Amino acid sequence: MATLAGLCANIVPAAHSLGMEETAACAERLAAEVAAPGPNFSSLLEQQIELLQLNADTELAARLSQQRVAAGGPAEIFQDRSMIGDFIGEAREHLEMIEQELLLLEQSPENPEPIHAIFRSFHTIKGLAGIFNLTSTRDLAHEVETLLDLVRNGALPATPGLVDVVLACADRLGEIVNLLAEDSGDEGVPLPDNTALLERLRNQMMPPDEDPVPAAPPAGAAPPVGVSPPAGVSPVAATVFTAPAALPAASFGAESGVEGDSGAARRRASDLSSAQVKVDTSKLDFLVDMVGELVIAQSLVQQDPSLVQFGDPRLGRNLAQLGRITTDLQKTAMSLRVVPIRQTFQRMQRAFRDLVKKSGKQAELELVGEDAELDRSIVEQLADPLMHMIRNSVDHGLEAPGEREQTGKPNTGKVRLAASHQSGNVLIEISDDGRGLNRAKILKKAIERGLIPADANLPVDKILELIFEPGFSTADQISDVSGRGVGMDVVKKQIHKLRGRIEIRSEPGIGTTFLLRFPLTLAIIDGLTIRVSGERYILPLHCVQEIFRPEADSIYRVKGTQEVVMLRDRVIPLLRLYKLLGRVPERTDPYSGILISIELEGRRYCLLVDELLGKQEVVIKSLGEYFSAVPGVSGAAILGDGCVGLILDLDGLLSQESLDAAA
Amino acid sequence: MNTLTAPTVAPYGENRGGLPPAAAVAAQAASKHLIFSLGKEEFAVPVSKVKEIIGMLEVTPVPHTPDHVRGVINLRGKVVPVIDLRAKLGVPTAEYDERTCIIVVQPEMAKSVYLIGVIVDGVSEVMPVQSAEIEKTETFSHGLISASYVQGVAKIRGKVKILLDLDCVISQADLRQLV
Numbered sequence: 001m002a003t004l005a006g007l008c009a010n011i012v013p014a015a016h017s018l019g020m021e022e023t024a025a026c027a028e029r030l031a032a033e034v035a036a037p038g039p040n041f042s043s044l045l046e047q048q049i050e051l052l053q054l055n056a057d058t059e060l061a062a063r064l065s066q067q068r069v070a071a072g073g074p075a076e077i078f079q080d081r082s083m084i085g086d087f088i089g090e091a092r093e094h095l096e097m098i099e100q101e102l103l104l105l106e107q108s109p110e111n112p113e114p115i116h117a118i119f120r121s122f123h124t125i126k127g128l129a130g131i132f133n134l135t136s137t138r139d140l141a142h143e144v145e146t147l148l149d150l151v152r153n154g155a156l157p158a159t160p161g162l163v164d165v166v167l168a169c170a171d172r173l174g175e176i177v178n179l180l181a182e183d184s185g186d187e188g189v190p191l192p193d194n195t196a197l198l199e200r201l202r203n204q205m206m207p208p209d210e211d212p213v214p215a216a217p218p219a220g221a222a223p224p225v226g227v228s229p230p231a232g233v234s235p236v237a238a239t240v241f242t243a244p245a246a247l248p249a250a251s252f253g254a255e256s257g258v259e260g261d262s263g264a265a266r267r268r269a270s271d272l273s274s275a276q277v278k279v280d281t282s283k284l285d286f287l288v289d290m291v292g293e294l295v296i297a298q299s300l301v302q303q304d305p306s307l308v309q310f311g312d313p314r315l316g317r318n319l320a321q322l323g324r325i326t327t328d329l330q331k332t333a334m335s336l337r338v339v340p341i342r343q344t345f346q347r348m349q350r351a352f353r354d355l356v357k358k359s360g361k362q363a364e365l366e367l368v369g370e371d372a373e374l375d376r377s378i379v380e381q382l383a384d385p386l387m388h389m390i391r392n393s394v395d396h397g398l399e400a401p402g403e404r405e406q407t408g409k410p411n412t413g414k415v416r417l418a419a420s421h422q423s424g425n426v427l428i429e430i431s432d433d434g435r436g437l438n439r440a441k442i443l444k445k446a447i448e449r450g451l452i453p454a455d456a457n458l459p460v461d462k463i464l465e466l467i468f469e470p471g472f473s474t475a476d477q478i479s480d481v482s483g484r485g486v487g488m489d490v491v492k493k494q495i496h497k498l499r500g501r502i503e504i505r506s507e508p509g510i511g512t513t514f515l516l517r518f519p520l521t522l523a524i525i526d527g528l529t530i531r532v533s534g535e536r537y538i539l540p541l542h543c544v545q546e547i548f549r550p551e552a553d554s555i556y557r558v559k560g561t562q563e564v565v566m567l568r569d570r571v572i573p574l575l576r577l578y579k580l581l582g583r584v585p586e587r588t589d590p591y592s593g594i595l596i597s598i599e600l601e602g603r604r605y606c607l608l609v610d611e612l613l614g615k616q617e618v619v620i621k622s623l624g625e626y627f628s629a630v631p632g633v634s635g636a637a638i639l640g641d642g643c644v645g646l647i648l649d650l651d652g653l654l655s656q657e658s659l660d661a662a663a
Numbered sequence: 664m665n666t667l668t669a670p671t672v673a674p675y676g677e678n679r680g681g682l683p684p685a686a687a688v689a690a691q692a693a694s695k696h697l698i699f700s701l702g703k704e705e706f707a708v709p710v711s712k713v714k715e716i717i718g719m720l721e722v723t724p725v726p727h728t729p730d731h732v733r734g735v736i737n738l739r740g741k742v743v744p745v746i747d748l749r750a751k752l753g754v755p756t757a758e759y760d761e762r763t764c765i766i767v768v769q770p771e772m773a774k775s776v777y778l779i780g781v782i783v784d785g786v787s788e789v790m791p792v793q794s795a796e797i798e799k800t801e802t803f804s805h806g807l808i809s810a811s812y813v814q815g816v817a818k819i820r821g822k823v824k825i826l827l828d829l830d831c832v833i834s835q836a837d838l839r840q841l842v
Binding site for chain 2: 535622626631636
């Protein structure tokens with residue numbers, strides 16, 4: 001205890017001499033705390049020490065940058081793109097955390113943990129903004145921090161209104177960060193005006209039914225260097241000091257206990273960022289490429305005829321060991337591309353909260369299986385379609401509270417977002433317990449819009465699928481939230497782009513469920529290796545329905561135009577792949593080749609190939625910018641012998657233009 | 664005017680380093696050029712544009728591309744497009760032999776960093792070319808080779824080297840038109 005007091009006494013003048021006023025103030029507060037321990041002593045002390053550390057770090061950094069500026073360096077540190085890049089990355093991380101913690105706080109306002117975490121994050125952002133001379137940003141973060149400090153000390157309750165304001169501030173900070181990220185770096189970006197937000201913040205700071213907190217800022221509690229103190233600061237600073245002192249004094253345990261606690265706090269803080277390394281994605285991709293090459297090289301060595309001939313058991317063992325290690329390495333490399341879906345789910349939670357508020361309905365969102373892992377790029381690109389579907393659920397799916405009561409449902413609607421692994425796929429479910437899709441209404445609208453003929457007799461599931469048609473929107477009125485005509489067709493397109501599939505299940509009065517299925521990774525494709533006029537190609541296996549040799553006399557040419565094949569009494573167009581690929585055929589007799597039946601957008605085709613080489617999982621590689629305009633090829637893969645095989649894009653290959661060109 | 668180290672054509676997988684980096688070359692007054700042959704003609708390109716030189720690899724053709732776009736190769740895990748310079752310049756094509764090699768270049772003005780391989784009959788040496796030695800040729804006419812691909816000619820030790828505009832040769836303009 002005495003040591004701590006001594007340390008504080010040393011820090012205060014040192015900090016003053018360096019102009020690190022906030023650090024000095026912090027140390028003074030800590031000293032006061034040590035001198036007169038209150039009941040929450042250990043936790044307060046913990047906070048104070050942490051704060052001291054934070055302040056010291058940020059102020060030191062700010063000082064350094066100021067010195068650099070003073071020394072004639074670039075006045076705008078903006079010019080250093082890598083530094084600002086770090087700032088953007090870190091700020092985004094903190095903002096994300098702030099959002100999550102705020103939602104937690106809203107659910108359990110009594111829990112002190114979230115508020116501490118939020119405070120820490122805002123503090124860091126403030127410090128970072130200071131380093132980069134983003135004065136208005138720093139002031140905003142500072143003001144939020146001030147408000148949070150009041151909450152932290154119990155001077156203000158964490159009301160939903162307060163959470164709203166803080167969320168709004170976090171959003172504004174996010175906007176600023178985005179602006180900085182888009183900025184080319186040559187000149188400063190115009191940042192948004194924060195006056196209105198600051199006003200809202202200050203309004204929140206007025207304690208509801210209390211006299212203003214006695215203003216008695218102690219010496220040394222000056223705001224950070226070079227900032228004119230915002231209006232709301234001084235009463236707050238006072239609270240920080242008076243609140244602990246106002247608490248009844250109580251005895252407290254030994255010094256060792258204090259140290260243990262603060263140690264735990266530090267451990268907790270470091271847990272948040274533990275076991276994570278940030279790596280440039282291009283490095284990851286390179287690593288995966290190299291591992292792929294290693295696997296090829298390894299199999300070339302293992303199958304080398306002169307080594308096999310050798311027949312030495314020790315060599316065989318060693319080679320087998322090499323093979324095992326390579327396989328493990330490949331698996332690990334592949335797993336680097338997958339991430340848990342958590343981040344995207346949590347973004348949904350935030351969006352959901354705002355949607356529900358806007359719609360005036362009552363609803364809660366249940367998240368299940370946030371740990372399910374899938375390809376990084378799917379996780380990132382999933383946010384838009386998910387958001388859209390959740391918006392639909394809240395806006396169209398859930399009924400207004402009165403209506404729910406009439407049908408005997410609880411007032412609070414439920415939306416469930418669940419992820420799970422299922423037979424090598426990732427399954428994402430978005431379900432609500434709302435009114436369900438109205439089939440009659442969908443049918444009527446589809447006929448109105450001319451999507452289907454008036455006398456169409458569609459099975460039930462086909463009716464539901466009409467909502468994926470372009471230009472379809474079931475909302476009677478265009479609302480602020482959804483129903484702007486960009487609808488489920490866009491969602492379906494986005495999901496298809498990620499090689500996913502979407503299904504709807506809906507029971508009138510019970511609810512609607514959307515089922516999304518995605519491959520675990522976009523980097524690997526299950527392919528069918530085929531040979532067409534001497535070249536190997538890879539067909540995505542998920543399109544393939546059937547592989548067969550044509551029976552005698554099953555191929556016809558209808559009116560001399562399109563060739564067709566009879567397969568179990570069905571007439572299916574026959575397409576010669578060598579024609580589509582513009583190759584000189586090795587043989588033209590279809591009966592000597594193999595037919596592959598595929599389905600594309602509900603239509604079946606049969607492709608004629610020369611030979612089937614096998615099923616293979618391949619790593620997809622982009623053909624790059626040079627071939628970006630080539631239709632019919634979606635990428636390339638390195639085959640087992642080190643050569644390149646092209647992955648066929650059936651959509652492009654069977655587009656009308658390609659078919660016409662081949663004919 | 665000394666002949667400097669002649670690049671060796673390494674079989675696949677051995678030439679990891681490629682040519683000396685551009686920075687080292689730029690330090691000298693004359694810029695180093697890689698000399699390669701196509702039929703009886705000798706061509707020169709600045710080595711700063713060349714990433715590496717590799718022996719001929721198996722090329723996978725890509726459908727619906729012009730004839731001179733031979734396809735793609737596997738360059739240590741990277742899929743790299745290759746074009747046949749003979750076909751591109753309109754020189755009658757020849758069979759590939761053990762001297763045939765692929766000069767891997769990185770095009771300028773590209774949106775993203777990528778590589779392109781250029782198939783030539785063979786590479787001979789790297790030599791400095793003084794800018795004084797280069798004759799700009801406004802109306803260059805050399806048999807079948809289009810003037811737009813030629814930056815000039817340099818006469819070195821009594822032999823004419825054609826300075827090729829690589830960026831023009833490997834531009835995607837013709838590829839775009841076709842599609």
